[in-house]
Amino acid sequence: MAISTTSHFNSFNFSLTLFLTLLLSSTTQAHQQELNTPITRFQNYLRINTAHPTPDYTSAVSYLKAQAQAIGLHHQTLQFVPGKPLLLLSWPGSDPSLPSVLLNSHLDSVPAEPDKWLHHPFSGHRTADGKIFARGAQDDKCIAMQYLEAIRNLKGREFTPTRSVHVSLVPDEEIGGFDGHARFVESKEFDELNVGFALDEGQASPGDEFRVFYADRFPWGLKIKATGQPGHGARMYDNSAMENLMKSVEIVSRFRESEFDVVEAGKAANSEVVSVNPVYVKAGVTSENGFVMNVQPSEAEAGFDLRLTPTTDPDELRRRIAAEWAPTARNMSYEIIEKGPIRDLLGRPLMTVTNDSNPWWLVFKQAITSAGEKLSKPEILASTTDARFIRRKGIPVLGFSPMKNTPILLHDHNEHLQETVYLKGIEVYESLISSLSSFTKASH
């Protein structure tokens, strides 16, 4: 009896479990089918590992192409360098003779160290309070998907652009963009777009106003090298390589302080002065036990990361380097590694005008206001983006990523974005894309 009761109970329990399991699995399936939302689409893009040194461009391009097809955008894949595809999406305007609007985002990201993260950087993990963790969540996979979501929503409302709208998804920005956007702007495909205005990535704002960037700084790598008389470590004599280098390091340090003083006094932002930071020093005679302590070396070298402002005169800075930082009179030589253009094709600084004389600026500003948002004072970006390649063609570009009340986490551990911020950004782009594409007064 006891046995039979138990067995009866067990079989009841078993069928209940089976029933519940079936019920659960069918609701899970239904749930998963439902889960094709702006957030899951963003997470799925974040899960594609496009970090250097081996970005998976193939998967990223095929994912974005599928999104474009679902939305009904034209697409073409350009390849200026093998293995480095560039996806170009187009939404033709009703008046294709007008200059178009280009929305740009890079496919790649910097590497991440998974063991330093709370959630794996390519899991696209969403926390219970709606934070989405991933490398690229802020820089800059968010804007690529927000452009597409905004276009999807505008199409859903039967909006038709007057100007054509293009989205470029480009490789290699994080390693300089030379095989990506730099090639693109020189192509006939780019010329055919007849771009009148472009948006590219900006940066998160910890405050309540969006940030917007009208220029980038320009990176130079500077190596200075000194030679001099080698000698016994016990001897004091003039003009050793180390002495020559150290004199230069002092002079560079004084220049650095004079620029930094302006920032510390609150008279300029970091991005409005020329920065120079030592990044390596290389000298000494070595043996298998380390440095030889009683030999003064015949060569010494130092490297600096320099960032020029858009109005820095590069020739003037070159003269200063030659005359003061690495003079031949002190047995010094130097090498400047220039990383991209500093002036546009007409020799003007690479800056987009942010006043009433630029009608695109007025439309941009108005569209932000219409979305119920505020902008802080336009800034120079301290670092560098692909925008410089478009500005070089004389085309106005604003750097903008609609993230406010958000910590700045690009290239950092635990890069993440709050989903409410992400979703609000889609609305902001709906306002921007509809305004910029229907504005007809400026021809350029």
Ligand SMILES: *[C@@H]1O[C@H](CO)[C@@H](O)[C@H](O)[C@H]1NC(C)=O
């Ligand atoms: C430059 O190097 C040469 C050769 O080592 C040395 O004789 C001379 O004193 C050096 N001059 C200076 C200014 O360092």
Ligand SMILES: *[C@@H]1O[C@H](CO)[C@@H](O)[C@H](O)[C@H]1NC(C)=O
């Ligand atoms: C707008 O800014 C540009 C560049 O800074 C300047 O040359 C121009 O005079 C300004 N125009 C107006 C109307 O403020």
Ligand SMILES: [Zn+2]
């Ligand atoms: Zn970026």
